[in-house]
Amino acid sequence: MTAYRPLSLRALRPGHDDRRAVIDIGSNTVRLVVYDGPPRSPRTMWNEKVVARLGRDLAATGRIPGEAREQALAALARFALLTRELDVHDVQTVATAAAREAENGPEFLESVRALGLEPRLLTGEEEAIASAYGVIGAFAGARGVIADLGGGSLELVGIEDGQCRDGDSLPLGTLRLPALRAGKAGAFERAVEKTLKKAGWAAAQPGPLYMVGGTWRALAAYAMRSDDYPLTDPHGFRLTRGQAAKVAGKVAGSDPAQLAEIDGIGSARAGALPDAAALLQVMLRELEPEGLVFSSWGLREGLLYQRLEPLERDKDPLIVAVADFAAPMKSAITDAALMSAWVVDIADGGGPQSERLRLAGALLSLALHRVEPNFRTSQALEWALDKRWVGLDARGRAMIAAMLLGSCNKTAWPTRVGALASEEDLREAMAWGLAMRLARRLGATSRVSLMTSALARTKKKLVLRLDESRAALAGEGVMRDLAGLSDWMDLAPELQITA
Secondary structure: OOOOOOOOHHHHOOOOOOOEEEEEEOOOOEEEEEEEOOOOOOEEEEEEEEOOOOOOOOOOOOOOOHHHHHHHHHHHHHHHHHHHHOOOOEEEEEEOHHHHHOOOHHHHHHHHHOOOOOEEEOOHHHHHHHHHHHHHHHOOOOOEEEEEEOOOOEEEEEEEOOEEEEEEEEOOOOOOHHHHHOOOOOHHHHHHHHHHHHHOHHHHOOOOEEEEOHHHHHHHHHHHHHOOOOOOOOOOOEEEHHHHHHHHHHHHOOOHHHHOOOOOOHHHHHOOHHHHHHHHHHHHHHHOOOEEEEEOOOHHHHHHHHOOOHHHHOOOHHHHHHHHHHHHHOOOHHHHHHHHHHHHHHOOOOHHHHHHHHHHHHHHHHHHOOOOHHHHHHHHHHHHHHOOOOOOOHHHHHHHHHHHHHHOOOOOOOHHHHOOOOHHHHHHHHHHHHHHHHHHHHHOOOHHHHHOEEEEEOOOEEEEEEEHHHHHHOOHHHHHHHHHHHHHOOOEEEEEEEO
16 A cells, blocks of 8 residues: 655645646647646646647658648647636647657747747657656556557656656557558557567566556546446546456457447547557557556646656645645635544544545535535535546545545445445445534534544443533534444444543
8 A cells, every 4th residue: 555645734735826738749639738726736727639630641651741730730829829818827838759750840840939839849758758757646656657658659668666767659659550450460469569579678567557648548438338337537447457458359349430429438539449459459468567557647747747846746636636626615724634633533544545535535524514505415426436536546535425425414325436445444434424524513613622622432432522611512413413423333422521
């Protein structure tokens, strides 16, 4: 289990609102993403792409086609204007394989500069490293191989201990694969095997493949929908090597038109998906990874992460993001920390991982009770299960869902929650939520009430201790919630008034 650094309240206070943008000139798409929110967990403010397919003719002519060039420049002119109108002063414009390899790539980049942008042509190594840092920023303690599939290339990078190791940029992008698959039977597999041997180090790197890129996420969407997976976001979705081989086998022979009908894939990705699945089949055989992990963070987020100071990188992205999300609903990190600490005596250990889940749950619980009562249960499940949280796995999502339901005095969880974590974990998290409900009820979320009271568990009892000066807080609702929590934990409730 990954160890997390102790939580720093001062470091986690929300309030960052510096807009920054990345314009990504790729071989298949040209994209603008504008971010705001805290630097460690950037929030997407605007995301727009144009499928220009700059690299579609690289294998045949070695040039960027004129039509694609004009389509891309029109999109980039719009992006340049948007960044100015949105008052974004920090704009990184990067170009990758198509501009790097095309004979007329330098001429194209000069046209981009004429629009007022400052494009940086990434080398294959720089592109691979940026994608790797996106994964490093999203998955604490990640160890394995990044597999970033773009239109022009497949970037492979080994990561371990927060650092990049070996890396290669291979000419296996989605725009190149159709020509390779169009040959004689077996030619595609042999060509991919030969190319992968250039990255022989990847087979020796322990850990999973971290799958980066929209085509891989479309593959995850196929697997998730086929298996009725309880979550909707592919970020953090995992497959064993055996599961991945079965999925790749099915998709490699699928009709793109039928794939396009699946939620989360769409026509833009469906055409490339069978070829990518065929590529994955060979990768699984040659690299023998422990499994697959899908990441929504890649090159663009890696470019932002690379610019962070070490202290900023060390922050927990989950807590930073939840604090930022909950702040407009008057949920403060200091109040959530008090509530989380008040609950800790009933927790069954778990160390820093449980601590961070309780703190995230406390932040969301305080925010949830700013929501109209009729919406709280649905919002609890939506926030926990469907909102994209970086740094939170499926088990953690389920535990936060149970915690939020408990804070609403709901002691049953839906099937989709039960499918993601053990009953023991969910019962534990439900107890945290019921205790947070009691804490909130005790003093109407006042800090003084939490600082002059304590919740303690003995072998047979659950004891609520109140300072004598605060005895009047033990009203009917408080005693009812204490009894409900005690019953859930199979303990006898007891109120102690201390002098």
